[in-house]
Amino acid sequence: MKVIQSPQFARKIKKFHKKQKKTLDIHIRKIIDTPQLGQEKKGDLKGIFVYTFKIQDIQYLLAYRFLKNRIELITVGPHENYYRDLKGYLKNR
Secondary structure, three states: OEEEEOHHHHHHHHOOOHHHHHHHHHHHHHHHHOHHHOEEOOHHHOOOEEEEEEEOOEEEEEEEEEEOOEEEEEEEEEOOOHHHHHHHHHHOO
């Protein structure tokens, strides 16, 4: 399965340190191996899956969705204002 990054996801991971990126890569591989690992959202986020994981005691959320035979990584970040930013990004796309 092919994995693509949204522009927002690419911007967010540029701010990660090397160790954080390694941990993120491990969790992305888990999602690729088991695509239904995240929790599917309801309502206006229907079709979006959110996977939670920790990096250095901070809980991160990673939003992704399925587009034909691809997984699009939408955004990643801590819980604070996460869903507000995710909805804003999806609305403008």
